Amino acid sequence: MDTFKTVLNIAQKQQESLSLGFVALFTAGGEQIFSSVVFKCPCSDWNFSYGMVFLLVPALALLVLGYSLSNRTWKLFTGICLRKSRFRCKNLCGFWVVLFQITTKAMVAPVSWIAVALLNGNYFECAMTGVNITVFNNHLCLGKHQQCAAELPLFPCKGGTVPSADKDAVLSILRAESQILGWLLIASILVSSLLLACVSRCNSPVSYLQLRFWKSYAQQECTLLETFSEGHARELAQRNLKSFFQAQPPEPITTPSNQAWQKISNFYRFSTRDHYYSMLHQYVDNCLGHREEELKRALSIQSDGPDASTPGVLDFVDGGRML
Structure with missing residues (x-):
């Protein structure tokens, strides 16, 4: 295996x-x-x-x-x-x-x-x-x-x-x-x-070498996201089972909210004004990188569907892995 x-x-x-x-x-x-x-x-x-x-x-x-x-x-x-x-x-x-x-x-x-x-x-x-x-x-x-x-x-x-x-x-x-x-x-x-x-x-908005780096980043992010997700899911499952069998209050574990999962699951939108390599990159910088008072405004940014303005050469950003 x-x-x-x-x-x-x-x-x-x-x-x-x-x-x-x-x-x-x-x-x-x-x-x-x-x-x-x-x-x-x-x-x-x-x-x-x-x-x-x-x-x-x-x-x-x-x-x-x-x-x-x-x-x-x-x-x-x-x-x-x-x-x-x-x-x-x-x-x-x-x-x-x-x-x-x-x-x-x-x-x-x-x-x-x-x-x-x-x-x-x-x-x-x-x-x-x-x-x-x-x-x-x-x-x-x-x-x-x-x-x-x-x-x-x-x-x-x-x-x-x-x-x-x-x-x-x-x-x-x-x-x-x-x-x-x-x-x-x-x-x-x-x-x-x-x-x-x-x-x-x-129609590529980036140079050849940056495009190669971008593809490498997308592959690494996909691999690490799967690894982190499996590890976090295992940790959460172990916490819940331990709390259940020992009849103790669960230890605090922070997991992403539904809104956070939704935002990084949206299709990537390219913008010449910003410099993000993926939706996860954008979410981390815009939402988690803001101060507390700006967090609510950052979370209000909507991305409900695919955007036709994203160049076709960047379609690998949303490719992920074959299911």
């Missing part, structure tokens, strides 16, 4: 691009195993439905899993129904911006699945031989045996009366089309990712 935690901690400290690369790699490997072990084209009228289900439904499942494993997803939705300011235009814009950022990372696994599946060609072959569109079928069977269009669903299983050469020619066309779509999808995703990264870096 300790070895597993050590490996997990090392993986969490890697660069984000490397982590996304591992996600794509494992998804691609899983698709290959899934295609060779589970997938069996029915070679009937169910070809199209069967092929599209294997192509798209696992991708949808991976997308849902990507949302579920994102710390930012639950940070965004926890308590959103009770926020009084949730219908403000600024907060709604911020909500959609953050959701878009979450989606771009959650899309890595499903897009990898679809791209590898298209390069493999099995799902596409099965699905397209079940398409009941005359123009498309005539396109595939141009110059082939007269029963080619009628027996298309049987081609993935090598059945029917059509000569094997014609079957192989049709399947080769479908495989080529599938691979072309796969490479076009990969190219479009790579170009889009590069453009988004360039745009976010061009």
Whole structure:
């Protein structure tokens, strides 16, 4: 168990691009195993439905899993129904911006699945031989045996009366089309990712070296917050159990208030006027760093929802760890 935690901690400290690369790699490997072990084209009228289900439904499942494993997803939705300011235009814009950022990372696994599946060609072959569109079928069977269009669903299983050469020619066309779509999808995703990264870096409010320091701080804060939380929770639990079993008054232990937890759980808002690396940093300086008479005024600062003005290059501040 300790070895597993050590490996997990090392993986969490890697660069984000490397982590996304591992996600794509494992998804691609899983698709290959899934295609060779589970997938069996029915070679009937169910070809199209069967092929599209294997192509798209696992991708949808991976997308849902990507949302579920994102710390930012639950940070965004926890308590959103009770926020009084949730219908403000600024907060709604911020909500959609953050959701878009979450989606771009959650899309890595499903897009990898679809791209590898298209390069493999099995799902596409099965699905397209079940398409009941005359123009498309005539396109595939141009110059082939007269029963080619009628027996298309049987081609993935090598059945029917059509000569094997014609079957192989049709399947080769479908495989080529599938691979072309796969490479076009990969190219479009790579170009889009590069453009988004360039745009976010061009709008970075801090320099390259400070951004690296900021990321290091965010990782350290996340790790230490988990350590402090576990230690404080253990101390509080031990205090309560000791008081219960010994029938003694509990020893005084200070824990953060609900308002304090709410403030450090809000999404980070960048401001050129202040210099904070996280909501915890802002809370400590603004609230706990004030004098007693200024504490009430500092606590009145509201941060009820995500802010669209935060640059995309700083989205790692709210990333935390995968749940």
